[in-house]
Amino acid sequence: MPILRSSAIHRAEYNSGSRTLSIWFVESGGPYDYYGVPDAVYHGLINARSAGTYFNDNIRDRYRSNR
Structure with a gap:
């Protein structure tokens, strides 16, 4: 469970x-x-220079999600 160094994503x-x-x-x-x-x-997310930017560009609105 990686803890990310990101202002947007905690883990x-x-x-x-x-x-x-x-x-x-x-x-x-x-x-x-x-x-x-x-x-x-x-792996792209956890290795990204900016996890928030990677999330917005590659994950958000591209996959079905649930909270």
Whole structure:
């Protein structure tokens, strides 16, 4: 469970079996679950220079989600 150095995202968890990405945001908490997320997208998020920007460009509004 990586804790991210981000002003937008506190932490992220990934279940590769179900391809579910769970994200806890700094402002709104969480978890917010995103379904059908490829492993590469998760690794992109945790290795991104800016997790918030990566989230907005590659995850937000691209995957079905639930809080």
